[in-house]
């Protein structure tokens with residue numbers, strides 16, 4: 445893993461036989477999109493997001509956050525701010541009886557990362573690096589796994605990682621047509637307006653058993 449990518453796993457995480465995993469984008473999916481979130485004061489869990497994570501927790505489905513954080517290489521904030529926001533996300537989820545099993549974040553951006561190259565492209569979504577790494581961390585079989593994202597790059601990363609499918613949930617980023625254009629044989633893309641609808645779609649596809 446290169447400098448510029450950080451991964452954290454839940455203490456005591458027990459990785460068993462590879463199984464379905466749930467992968468969530470952070471900004472616009474788990475939390476409200478505010479644009480380069482890096483202050484705890486700006487953090488709001490998206491409505492229905494904690495319920496979705498808790499449902500996965502209760503079903504024994506490991507949950508990983510995979511998040512582009514180009515604000516770091518843009519010089520807008522540092523990893524310390526990222527750590528603080530992540531710690532607060534954990535605290536808020538805990539109040540709902542929910543937890544994340546792992547998180548991976550990537551600071552890279554083609555216009556702001558020095559000597560941009562293939563490795564950076566692999567890690568930054570739409571590259572498959574973060575979902576594949578997170579899958580190893582949480583013991584998820586990519587072929588059984590789902591992504592929930594609000595941008596086409598989330599959908600493309602999930603497809604590149606060999607996931608079953610992706611739920612493209614509407615946020616401030618209106619990229620529905622682009623995301624749905626990724627629909628292909630062997631890869632499902634389901635649109636959703638809300639996190640509650642995303643939850644229902646994943647349930648319909650048997651993600652929670």
Ligand SMILES: [Mg+2]
Nearest residue numbers: 469471472594
């Ligand atoms: Mg997003």
